[in-house]
Amino acid sequence: MATHYRGSEREQRALNLFIALTRSSDSLQKAALRKAPLPEGTTLSQFGILEALLHLGPLPQTVVAQKVLKTKGNISVVVSHLEDRGLVQRRRSKADRRQLVIELTSAGRELIAGYFPHMATGFAESAQVLSAEEQATLTTLCKKLGVGADSL
Amino acid sequence: MATHYRGSEREQRALNLFIALTRSSDSLQKAALRKAPLPEGTTLSQFGILEALLHLGPLPQTVVAQKVLKTKGNISVVVSHLEDRGLVQRRRSKADRRQLVIELTSAGRELIAGYFPHMATGFAESAQVLSAEEQATLTTLCKKLGVGADSL
DNA sequence: TTCTGATTGTTCAACGTTGAACTATTGCAT
DNA sequence: ATGCAATAGTTCAACGTTGAACAATCAGAA
Numbered sequence: 411m412a413t414h415y416r417g418s419e420r421e422q423r424a425l426n427l428f429i430a431l432t433r434s435s436d437s438l439q440k441a442a443l444r445k446a447p448l449p450e451g452t453t454l455s456q457f458g459i460l461e462a463l464l465h466l467g468p469l470p471q472t473v474v475a476q477k478v479l480k481t482k483g484n485i486s487v488v489v490s491h492l493e494d495r496g497l498v499q500r501r502r503s504k505a506d507r508r509q510l511v512i513e514l515t516s517a518g519r520e521l522i523a524g525y526f527p528h529m530a531t532g533f534a535e536s537a538q539v540l541s542a543e544e545q546a547t548l549t550t551l552c553k554k555l556g557v558g559a560d561s562l
Numbered sequence: 563m564a565t566h567y568r569g570s571e572r573e574q575r576a577l578n579l580f581i582a583l584t585r586s587s588d589s590l591q592k593a594a595l596r597k598a599p600l601p602e603g604t605t606l607s608q609f610g611i612l613e614a615l616l617h618l619g620p621l622p623q624t625v626v627a628q629k630v631l632k633t634k635g636n637i638s639v640v641v642s643h644l645e646d647r648g649l650v651q652r653r654r655s656k657a658d659r660r661q662l663v664i665e666l667t668s669a670g671r672e673l674i675a676g677y678f679p680h681m682a683t684g685f686a687e688s689a690q691v692l693s694a695e696e697q698a699t700l701t702t703l704c705k706k707l708g709v710g711a712d713s714l
Numbered sequence: 715t716t717c718t719g720a721t722t723g724t725t726c727a728a729c730g731t732t733g734a735a736c737t738a739t740t741g742c743a744t
Numbered sequence: 745a746t747g748c749a750a751t752a753g754t755t756c757a758a759c760g761t762t763g764a765a766c767a768a769t770c771a772g773a774a
Contacts, residue, residue, distance in 0.1 A: 539710025558691025
């Protein structure tokens, strides 16, 4: 589990932190998916985009890319797949004709709105090994770390 | 940053935790890579395998798969790429003739041993926004969460 | 207005990733 | 010894992912 690298204390601490972060988010994700399998034919990437649209409303692709931490090229591809499946639709923005605003179709809304609560329950159950206070501490420290790392 | 899902307190807490975990590990990784770009032609996946071999010695592919949290099919592909690049070599195990033991070539060892310390420094610098105690707390909570989630 | 640089999205090559079907080998139970 | 379930690895289709090259549009300066 821990790194086998023989470096300074400081480096080993940082490496162990990174490994623990990566594995725990991976474990949490997998546990939630075990409890709430994705709808047939829906991938994790597609889910991420559908979820953003459900909770934030119609968005231009660039904004979607920022939300799900992927590149615009990637979003373009995955949105096309969602469009092929009839879950999403592209609309040219009148304000800025470069933008394509993505919005859920009724089928897409039904799919994601019907599924998401199961996933939320899955996360809640999986996170229960930590107390509410521990979860809050963990979240706070992660945010501090993330913001700090981004500004380097 | 936080979820926009309107569910129970418990669910929102778990979702926010997951988002924070994901983003912080992503930020930490990207910050480290900014400070220490991977060697030309080396991908993150290839790096992961080289690193495992450097610090754990020659390993059969199944073990590598467990270490880097990927499937055996994936390891097979990436190891082939590493073999093409002359960084790694497959050796049929005598004890169990099903196993292929992967080991670093001298070129591979030189590459990863020369690069890894830079990455370690990058992680250490990026993690410095947290005190040593905070890092330890974060690591401990992550492990507890990970172990708990795995056993569901 | 006109030029110029920045922004939005598409496309493509190369690689990564998974899960399933397949082969070879092993170990065990009978 | 024989048969059989489990294990190690390969391969493939389908999809995801990135970064770079490209076209269209916008916004601001001269």
